[in-house]
Amino acid sequence: MKFGFLEDKTEFECEGFSVKILEEFDEIMDVFRSSYPVSGGFIYAPQKQLRHSPKEKREFNSPEPVVSGQLLFLPPTHKLCSEYDEEHNAFLILGYGFLQGLYLCPEGQGAFGRTPYEPGSINGLLLYRSDREKGMEAINNYFINATTEQRSQMRACIHWYLIAYSMDHEWERFDAYYKVLDGLFRLNFKLKPNNSKFIRHHERPVELANLFGIQIPAWAVVNGTASILSIQRNELAHEATFANQPIGFSVPQVNYSFELSAFLTKLIAATLGLKTDYLYSEPDMCNYLMWDIK
Template sequence: MEFGFLNENNSYTTKFIEIRPLNDINKKIKFLKDNFYIKNGWIYPPIKTDIKGNSTRPVVWYGLPSSHKLVLKISNNKDLQDFIPIFFGFLKGLHMFRDGWGHYYKTPINEGKLIRFYCTKEEICIILDKVINLYKNDYDIFKNYYAAIHWFLFGQSYSHVFEKFDAQYRVLDCCYKISTELNHINRARYHAERIEKLCTYYDIFLPNWAKSKDGKSTLSELRNNLIHEAKYAGEPVGLNSDDKQLWFNLKLINERILLSILGVKSKMFSNKLVRSRYALDWIK
């Protein structure tokens, strides 16, 4: 099964899978440059044309060419064939899909756009096997993890800040559900305490805006106003921006939680949130 797109010629071999580059990646890079608008490492939906050749509007769905082949060493499994390209993309900071799947909005073409950490080849192989073990051990928890990873990536393709925030908060809620079932963390009394419980259990830095008092926090109030009152950052949805970029910082916490759920540890997780990329430095 083929998937993409990743401009890389490395192969990855684990206990359960192999990922191999196709031999025509350079040709496909040229195809993308010739047929898509690419800016700052992001590729945008192509523009439709009418019968006269005039530009009309962006397409509602588009696919990218495949760059790699996935080989399962265990029995062929549709869930893993669908999920591994997405999860491998997460580890590369991309939103990749198997052949026949595609994108609705912009998507990154350069590595690292959707995450701040980066992994060594050895770390990637071990993490891939960890997520497959999760699938083998508990299918229901795996499906929730699948949903969290997909929405973590997909939500960053939205244009509006309130949409990005909403997506990342849903990812946080999904991570909380997974962690209460998988690791039996102490349940939160209030919604605002969920992120506190997660960060405490996984030893992840908790910023002030996520700390609760009397069952409320800056984060939970932002979420409640969006969900229940159609307001964001104090104004009607769409009429104000998130000056503190809470959606982005929430994303930084989510990526740490998503890795921690699998048992991945990094000293950086307990440090303050950073916008620059950092080495996971998990395997010594």
Template sequence: MNTHNLSFGYYPQTLDVSAGAVSISTIPNLTDIVFAIEKDSEHVAGDWIYAPPQEVLQFGGNIVKMPYPTRIFGLPKTHILSHSSPDNDDHLRFHLWVLSFFVGMRLTSTEAGFIDSTPIKPNKLFDFVLTGQGIVDVLVLAEAFWAKHRTKSERAKLIAGIIHALFLSQNPHHLQFERFLLLYSAFDACFALAKSIQKPPEYLKHGQRISWMCKLFGMQIPAWADDSGVLSTEIASLRNESVHEALFMGEPLGFVLHGVGTGVNLTLEMEALACRLLIALLGSDKMDYVASPVTTRQQYAIRLM
């Protein structure tokens, strides 16, 4: 048996589980690592840690901190992911991406796998919390997806792309249009994966993609993605204006917000829908959560199926 190990972090809780060929174990000094991270008052605000200042080595050996962050940074490793018979390194990394999504924290095996900021507490990013067997169910789901699609490696890459776009969109300092564009990228990746698994109708227009995916999985179609009318969907119009005309809500990017005074939080609903689509695409499309409304701030307890 040729077990492969992948050290990863940052996850602040003890996690020792196994499911078939896959297991996760906690490194011995987790408590010390968590204490050091949470007491980092210079870079931590609330439940987020931010990239440290860029340091430049000047002539003469002096190190000077620049007035801007490094953007890409690293955190200590806290756990080990093991697989007794992986197909390749991407197999383990795929497990790590899926695990990241379900614990609501960016996890990485690289030395500098974080961009701008990342939460240091789990379950902070999305509108669900795992129940049932929790992480064991996650490992089973990820392994089943990999086994089913192992001959189509681009599908696992698309899963990673969706998850990373969701993570990037959560930066607390993003402007609304930045979050919108990242979330729309997640939708585009969802569609690319969905159409590779199940062929969409011919001549499907760009503005019909989200509603097609919703129908595919029996999901409610949000008002902003409803393609039943003659005109383009609201979200497609916003996307076209942003990408092709450098405008958002009819103004230069960053100066106007969508939904002011209406009680509608478009990007929050987009995030919720992307999460539901991702879970359905991973193979748990029969869950009640997948068909649940995206127009509330309710936190859902989910059990993977």
């Protein structure tokens, strides 16, 4: 199965599958650097010409607008050679994108509007030494041992976690990340057998952090019956406000686009069974780090 888009030329093999670059990799990179619209680390979808309606043609002399397209289709750069079926392969590609900090997808599947192209963009983590083999073996084992429902939920979590980075507005990213947090709670509590404990929204980040020994961010600490995070979530989900203002008028003091994203990176990695000291790093650490998977 071909997939991309990825500038990393490293090839590797795991039990049952391998990742190789395509023979035309260098030519694809030449075309990318000479013709694809990029800015601020993102590749943007081609522009789309809109047309005036018949009524507008009669009443307006202004130019017809040119807007960015909604879907971005990129050429594949790699191929996954495996003994598995299509669903399994698609999960491996998505998981490799999680490790690379990029939204990687099978040939013919598009990204939404724009997508980063530099490894580590989304998660702030770089692959190191044998991280590819060790990380992908853990991800493969997760898929093999998970139930159908667990596979589907994990796929949704990784997919939306990666997509969120490309969203334009702070409140959009917060909303997306909170959905991923809820999905991870469902994976680790509701989809585990013999687990009927009811856990309220403000308690869920703490329970997830404690489950894996991850440090609890200050905004997730429960004070009475709420946390800073749960109050922000209730505002956005139920009151059409964000940071105590109508959505779009203000942003929170907490940089959720970084800190909540980093928290989710750790939770996804821990749920997948990745063994790395990154899980125990400070919640607000903002330097690029190595995965260094054990």
